[in-house]
Amino acid sequence: MGSENLERTPLYACHVDLGARLVDFAGWEMPVQYAGVIEEHRAVRTAAGLFDVSHMGEVRVRGAGAESFLQRLTPNDVSKLVPGRAHYSGLLTDQGTYVDDLLIYRLAADDFLVVVNASNAPRDFEWIASRANGEAEVTNECDRWALIALQGPKAKEILEPLAPGASAIRYYGFQQGTVDGRPALISRTGYTGEDGFELYVDPEHAAPLWRRLIDAGASPAGLGARDTLRLEAAMALYGHEIDETTTPWEAGLDWVVKLDKGDFAGRDALVAQKAAGVPRRLVGFEVEGRGIARQGHAVLSGGAPVGAVTSGTWSPTFEKALGLAYVPPELAAPGTPLTLDVRGKALAARVVATPFYKRAK
Amino acid sequence: MYPSEYLYSREHEWVRVEDDICVLGITEFAQQELGEVVFVELPEVGQVFDTNDEIGTIESVKAVAEVFTPVAGEILEINEAVTDDPELLNEDPHGEGWLLKVRFSSAADLKALMNAEQYEEFVKSGDA
Numbered sequence: 001m002g003s004e005n006l007e008r009t010p011l012y013a014c015h016v017d018l019g020a021r022l023v024d025f026a027g028w029e030m031p032v033q034y035a036g037v038i039e040e041h042r043a044v045r046t047a048a049g050l051f052d053v054s055h056m057g058e059v060r061v062r063g064a065g066a067e068s069f070l071q072r073l074t075p076n077d078v079s080k081l082v083p084g085r086a087h088y089s090g091l092l093t094d095q096g097t098y099v100d101d102l103l104i105y106r107l108a109a110d111d112f113l114v115v116v117n118a119s120n121a122p123r124d125f126e127w128i129a130s131r132a133n134g135e136a137e138v139t140n141e142c143d144r145w146a147l148i149a150l151q152g153p154k155a156k157e158i159l160e161p162l163a164p165g166a167s168a169i170r171y172y173g174f175q176q177g178t179v180d181g182r183p184a185l186i187s188r189t190g191y192t193g194e195d196g197f198e199l200y201v202d203p204e205h206a207a208p209l210w211r212r213l214i215d216a217g218a219s220p221a222g223l224g225a226r227d228t229l230r231l232e233a234a235m236a237l238y239g240h241e242i243d244e245t246t247t248p249w250e251a252g253l254d255w256v257v258k259l260d261k262g263d264f265a266g267r268d269a270l271v272a273q274k275a276a277g278v279p280r281r282l283v284g285f286e287v288e289g290r291g292i293a294r295q296g297h298a299v300l301s302g303g304a305p306v307g308a309v310t311s312g313t314w315s316p317t318f319e320k321a322l323g324l325a326y327v328p329p330e331l332a333a334p335g336t337p338l339t340l341d342v343r344g345k346a347l348a349a350r351v352v353a354t355p356f357y358k359r360a361k
Numbered sequence: 362m363y364p365s366e367y368l369y370s371r372e373h374e375w376v377r378v379e380d381d382i383c384v385l386g387i388t389e390f391a392q393q394e395l396g397e398v399v400f401v402e403l404p405e406v407g408q409v410f411d412t413n414d415e416i417g418t419i420e421s422v423k424a425v426a427e428v429f430t431p432v433a434g435e436i437l438e439i440n441e442a443v444t445d446d447p448e449l450l451n452e453d454p455h456g457e458g459w460l461l462k463v464r465f466s467s468a469a470d471l472k473a474l475m476n477a478e479q480y481e482e483f484v485k486s487g488d489a
Contacts, residue, residue: 037422038397224396224423292400292420314399314422321400343418343425 009054010146010206018220026119028055030223037224041316044192044229048152049221050213053198054206057121058141059114059128065135066110073131073265074104075248077258081106086172086187089256090248091127092266096273098242098251100124103189105174113141113185113200117238146206150218151196151229153359158216159186159197166197180212191226193233193357228313234284234324234354240295240310241282241324249278250326252354280307281332284354287312287321287340289347298341299325306331309340317357327351362389362481364455368471369480370431375455376474383432386459387419387450390484396421398447403428403439403461410434410463412470417460419450431474434465 006029015022020031031052033040043049061070071078076089083106091099100120105113116124121142129138150159156167163179166186174187185200201209214220227237236242241251247270248257257270273279287293292314299307312323331338336351367375373391377384392398400420410416410430417428439461443449450458465471475483 032423033396036397038399228422290400290402292425294425314420316422 007055009052010203011052011054011148011210014207014210015052015220018214020220020222023223025223026055026117028118030055031220033222033224034220037222037228038316040219040221040225041228043219044152044194044221044225045317046153048150048154048158048196048218049192049225050210050218051149051151051221051226052147052210053118053149054146054203055118056147057116057118057124058145058200059116059125060139060141061112061114061128061132061136062110062139063136064110066112066137069132069136070104070112070114071261072263073128074102075257075264075266075270076104077261078104078106078112079261083108084173084175086174086189088172090242090253091124092248092264092270093244094266094269096247096266096269097244098238098246098248099127099244100238101236101242105185105187107176115147120238143203145200146203148199148201148206148210148213149190149192149196150199150213151190151192151194151221152218153195154217155194155196158213158218162212162216169197180209182209184209191233191235192229193235193355194229194359227311228316231311231313231323232315232317232355232357234356237311246326247273247278249273250280250282252282278329280326281329282310282324283327283332283334283351284324284356285322285338285340285349286352286356287323287347287349289349291342291345291347292321293323293325293340293342293347293349297343297347299327299331300339300341300346301328301331305341315356322352322356324354363477365477367455367477368431368474369477369483370429370474371483372429372431374428374431376431376471377459378471381464382437383434383463383465384459385430385432385461385463387426387428387454388480389454391426392451392454392458395419395424395426395450398450401444401447401450401460403444404436406436406438408436410436412467419447428460430463432463432465432470433467434463436461437464438462 015031074089086105103115169188182205190196293312297309298305307327309325338349340347403417412433
């Protein structure tokens, strides 16, 4: 594998210093683990973990027409976002299927930051920019932001001394303030199912901030733990639960779609699919036999494939194999037995309600 | 690092010969590549395999690795300690983490394996 062609975040040297195992993720050289996936996962669930997610993409959308532009481009209701609030949304094709999932932050009445997956960043920028038609100013800000996620029950006590007032930020709210004296957008968001913060900073401040947070007690955590954590919380990952063949209805993301807000890309197709009946459903499952089901393994009914696993792993919190899969609606009820084809062997599983993990309030 | 009395396969298994029995395991390199092992599937005592047959799987959180037998023969014993506590494979892959014992049928199979020095070279070469 040629690491000369991979991009590196401003935290690359920190990862090397910490002895991280680095892998190619979406064209970036990223830490998959430091101490180990299971140990890092448990550190996030019981204390605090620190993730470098600087590879994610940012698109700035500004102008008097920015709100109406984003309103017709995305399925969630941008008119309900006040400055200092963010929401989870997506970019949909005219067929109502996912180009990407994303967060939209409202910085001011006419100023939005759209945060997208690293794997789709260049494409998402083109998608948004090419549809603006002079309605709004669209700028690629991928290089302007480094992003560090501090996640876990101890996140707020670690951050508060460095960013007084941060613990008062509401879930999905954000502040433009400072962390350890450095300007930062501090957001009460995350991808782990725990309390936590995502810190958007200038790239040159990223490494000192990372080291400061490690010294303050956060454990470095890599992409391996990021995946097991989000899966326990049943959060979608682009390329697994959502892609250009899946609609929000199928993925169980109905709450993201506000049909009554007015027209938006994909709305007609979504209305039609709801009327015709959603053909498949994303469900959570627990494996009951011996083995681990993973992405691509078929769901069988009467010996024939009727669906597929989108993500699967061994869960460090529950110490069992679990995952998410698309199944026909008649197999979607919790308690339904499933048969999975794992490398030619039939593996027994059962549909369970999601999320698998919910943090104590 | 790699016990000099063992033989090694390109699939990162080690073999310790005790008369007509081979004790089989995976190497330090293999356990590092896998990460924390959470699940081990081994064959049953009495099963008979050919050289290089797939005889089981080892799963970590992120990956699945098939286990191949470098020697043809009959499974005599499996290490229950490992199926009960898969982490043994990470902690002591060359010792307590042994997987199974095979009564091997052909000494010629052993000739195809590497010694410790050759295996170290193989791992270092990046072809592993």
